[in-house]
Amino acid sequence: MYDVTIRGAGIFGLSIAWECVKRGAKVQIIDPHGVGAGASGGIVGALAPHVPENWNAKKELQFQSLIKAERFWNEVEENAQMTSGYMRTGRLQPIADEHALMLAKVRNCNAKELWKGLASFEVVSDAPTWAPPSPTGHWIYDSLSAHIHPYTACHALKRALETQGVTFHAESEAQGMTLWATGVHDLLRISQAFERPVGNGVKGQAALFDFDKAGCAQIFADSLHFVPHKDGSLAVGSTSERDYIDPVATDDVLLSVINRAIAVFPELAYAKILKTWAGVRPRAKSRAPVLGRHPLDDSAYIANGGFKIGFGIAPAVATIMADFMLEGKETIPDDFSVDSCLL
Numbered sequence: 001m002y003d004v005t006i007r008g009a010g011i012f013g014l015s016i017a018w019e020c021v022k023r024g025a026k027v028q029i030i031d032p033h034g035v036g037a038g039a040s041g042g043i044v045g046a047l048a049p050h051v052p053e054n055w056n057a058k059k060e061l062q063f064q065s066l067i068k069a070e071r072f073w074n075e076v077e078e079n080a081q082m083t084s085g086y087m088r089t090g091r092l093q094p095i096a097d098e099h100a101l102m103l104a105k106v107r108n109c110n111a112k113e114l115w116k117g118l119a120s121f122e123v124v125s126d127a128p129t130w131a132p133p134s135p136t137g138h139w140i141y142d143s144l145s146a147h148i149h150p151y152t153a154c155h156a157l158k159r160a161l162e163t164q165g166v167t168f169h170a171e172s173e174a175q176g177m178t179l180w181a182t183g184v185h186d187l188l189r190i191s192q193a194f195e196r197p198v199g200n201g202v203k204g205q206a207a208l209f210d211f212d213k214a215g216c217a218q219i220f221a222d223s224l225h226f227v228p229h230k231d232g233s234l235a236v237g238s239t240s241e242r243d244y245i246d247p248v249a250t251d252d253v254l255l256s257v258i259n260r261a262i263a264v265f266p267e268l269a270y271a272k273i274l275k276t277w278a279g280v281r282p283r284a285k286s287r288a289p290v291l292g293r294h295p296l297d298d299s300a301y302i303a304n305g306g307f308k309i310g311f312g313i314a315p316a317v318a319t320i321m322a323d324f325m326l327e328g329k330e331t332i333p334d335d336f337s338v339d340s341c342l343l
């Protein structure tokens with residue numbers, strides 16, 4: 001019946017399913033907890049690049065993915081007949097001091113080459129109406145950054161997949177090729193089997209404000225992402241916690257994020273908090289994505305290690321995995337191979 005069975009209905013599993021379906025494969029998805037039940041069911045959704053310098057495989061993959069993202073999410077939305085929240089409105093970052101200003105100017109030149117004229121990284125001194133304070137009076141504006149709404153985007157993918165005949169199950173017998181995209185669960189399972197840590201979970205907490213800045217550039221200030229969603233909400237995140245007891249509880253650590261957000265934009269003190277959310281990012285030992293044959297079963301596949309950029313790299317990861325699984329084409333960068341990431 002099925003050519004491909006995907007375990008895990010997070011952004012990796014869903015995106016790979018979408019790419020497989022587009023190539024004609026029959027796909028089923030198994031997830032006992034449902035769509036977006038793990039790290040992917042959140043509220044932030046920044047699709048933002050690394051700085052254009054010290055270029056490496058991860059930065060190139062992320063760049064390619066961000067460029068692909070617009071078409072990817074448009075196709076999903078057309079099929080699903082619902083929004084994913086995708087908007088490419090760029091990103092604004094305050095420049096703290098003269099040293100940072102000098103670096104930004106160097107990066108502006110780097111971006112011209114590394115971003116191949118497809119996006120820009122500029123120093124601007126005329127701030128748009130919604131901007132964080134900047135000590136130097138200058139900001140970085142990059143036109144590559146976009147955002148989606150993670151939970152909504154996962155459900156748009158589910159609906160798009162269903163229009164193409166993909167079935168979703170809490171449990172079912174695996175058929176055809178099996179791909180494990182089960183996030184932190186698999187990193188822990190593999191660690192247990194190898195009797196040493198090959199990856200772990202890093203908890204993150206975020207808050208969603210009723211604060212309508214739809215259409216504005218997202219902001220990165222005081223190490224916080226401010227993501228103005230299409231629906232008039234503003235996501236602010238995130239914490240980064242290696243030690244935690246409850247993976248999905250929000251607590252005082254988030255309160256400090258909220259206070260820092262209010263220090264950047266004092267108006268937020270009067271905005272209603274619509275939602276708080278916590279999840280656990282899958283982080284491989286190498287901090288890189290882990291793509292290829294599964295280390296516990298050579299007949300199966302793995303896509304894991306999205307860590308802090310899982311949504312940003314999902315379109316590229318989907319292409320790489322569909323090439324590998326369906327066409328036997330190996331385009332997995334060495335740094336993301338299972339051996340270099342886990343073993």
Ligand SMILES: Cc1cc2nc3c(=O)[nH]c(=O)nc-3n(C[C@H](O)[C@H](O)[C@H](O)COP(=O)(O)OP(=O)(O)OC[C@H]3O[C@@H](n4cnc5c(N)ncnc54)[C@H](O)[C@@H]3O)c2cc1C
Nearest residue numbers: 008010011012038039040046182183204306309310311312
């Ligand atoms: C607070 C926070 C903010 C973030 N912000 C951003 C951001 O702004 N931009 C960005 O790009 N990324 C961001 N991330 C990271 C991103 O969310 C993750 O990289 C991504 O969601 C990982 O996706 P995944 O599909 O690999 O794993 P998950 O989303 O965790 O999905 C794994 C799925 O596997 C299922 N599962 C578990 N065991 C089994 C099993 N045995 N069989 C079948 N299914 C199973 C689970 O139920 C789950 O649904 C953020 C993460 C957090 C926590």
